[in-house]
Amino acid sequence: MAVTVTDSRLERLFQLSERGTTARTEIVAGVTTFLTMAYIVLVNPAILGQAGMPVAAVAAATCFAAAFACILMGFVANVPLALAPGMGLNAYFSFTVVQQMHVPWPIALGCVFISGVAFLLLTLGGIRQMIVAAIPQHLFAAVAGGIGLFIGFIGLRNAGIVVSNPATSVALGNLHAAGPGLALLGLLIIAGLSIWGVRGAMLIGIVVTTIVGWLFGMVSFKPDPYSLATLSQTAFKLDLPGVFGMTGHGLGLFEILFVFLFVDLFDNIGTLVAVTKRAGLIGPDGKITKLNRILFADATATIVGSLAGTSTVTSYVESAAGVQAGGRTGLTAIVTGILFLATMFVAPYAQLIPLAATAPALIMVGGLMMAPLIEVPWDEPEMAIPAFLTLALIPLTFSIANGLAFGITAHAILKIVRGKAVRGDWLLFVLAALFVVRFVYLAAG
Template identity: 60%
Template structure:
């Protein structure tokens, strides 16, 4: 048996009808849609006093290691990188708000990653996923579809803030908005013709048109990957173990746990990778890769690493195996040396892909039993609150709590696993804690 055949057997190419070309294109598509993190994450974390060049290198390195681990061990097309939201919490709440040094905050991230590993080995994270009613899987996927479509609409400038109506239509005379509209139409036409590389071709064509129209700004800069030495292994575990850091560890743990579960359910649902009994195969490996990436990230010098919903773009491009994630990881590795060039990809080029991936994910909502209030109401609350609260974890909270309440109120409580009610109580406690804070 040749090396290629062994790899195809390991990644179950035959089972998923996968090809090297499709998986590679899917990995490239995922990378392009989430490449913004290479610059956004360092821009946020550098406000804590962390050196910009060091954080840029650690961001690329951790995204590479996390994605390759996920692909090689779990065989899923899930890419990982430092999570948006958690990096803002790290910077603005923990370091700037509480006055905690960034080294101590990194120690808290490390401890949350270790707890993740322990929860994974103990099978607790797997049980939490199993406790989420399968009836809500499509709602979570649809809600995240609306979420990333909303992000795409905002990034493109098609939707802008409005003091009168919260949001409103953007300036259609703006050239970047016009380019984004072109990208949406172009990808939609390619998709209608069943072109598998529609997302990737759309992004690259829109980028090329933007360059021709002088809408792409690029400022070459010196970049030294060895700068990572300024953050690597600088975490302060002793400081993180003090009482005032316990709350921080809990938030890192809680938000990452449920954002990750929501992303996982959504991407596997979209890719058709959920088993017939509504379980997710190799769940322990998925969580091991995720938790390990967070631990490695804290050691390298970045905030919590988590699964990225932009992986849906790769799935929409045909990615079904871990090769997709490995390709994304290798591209992040290469980005360490060409980070300034990667930063030339503007929002108007990637936003159309996010918008149309969102459209594809919302299609799953058709599988929800809208005629059954016990399912329809929690599903709707999940769908609507994920984009409107800008939080996957919050949307999942609303869905689970309402589902649990309706099951108990209609005398069907014993039909569900007891952990569903434990989760609902945890979510209620989270809301009470948030209100108190």
């Protein structure tokens, strides 16, 4: 009888039969989604740890932010969409904002918080539609591909497979060394499992590679005390006054906020279209149902994530794995969130994972992010040139902001040259003008 009552409550809350699914199917789908994206619990701390953040605390914050985001998405929007701190944005946070721009990580967390608030206001004010309409679709694909190359390059560097070289900038590392050898083993395991369609291939690869590293003495097994109190090392450590005191960074504040906001906004759009289309949640008018609720949940999750101590939270394309397993409602996302919540109890031990073990996951994720590039019409120079500049300059300049700036500016200029500029493109030209001002400022500095 209890089962019947429970099923009835779930039916009313998530409209299971209306969407052609069952509670059991949703649970299986939620577990599937978790397994395909659980690698973030290990990879995110590895990346943010290089910004000087305490790794164990970031691991706990990652689990908490992902759990909150998934559960909120499930209840508010009732879609099988899972969220967690985003790949690419965490790299921008760590390598560009903190290491290159020398912004302390508490101030960087403050920037994430402000970008989340801005995203929330844009959603509530309906301005999102204007921004989406101003940016061409082929640049969406180029940004995704560029971030993929960026992530892949970071993975290759962390593995020691690619190293610095004064003559050629980069070169092949010593593959006979322990680090590159371990990373290549991990890459082989993840790739092999992925080819055979094994769920959680990345997580399995990281765990197996770490164990091999332990067996060969490549990891110092000295874990910190096991406690959820570790989260206090990053929770509420964001420095909002410091954000507004970034006078020494010139336009740096605008750049940071713009990248956090822009990438989160458009990465979400791409993910939403892919996942909701596969789940059959596109309305008769071709629009995503409950889009504002979805974006509201995402923006709120970013705000909460920054308070917990992690970079921007965003929708994960791995949600498609759960949809493929039958997930059609928010119950799938809630199950994923509950599993992330349970993972918090072992999160502090993420600091025991060596970079050589997480590097293969970065390389694989980077490769998988190349898929959207097929959407770029490469035989049309007007679109191909801005897309290529975006794609190439993100990894080569180690900056998502530079890639976005060149791509948007080039697109705007070519529209003028081609004589296709119209009054409706005003926001595009405003963005391009701001980027030109930024380039002039950087040159003058």
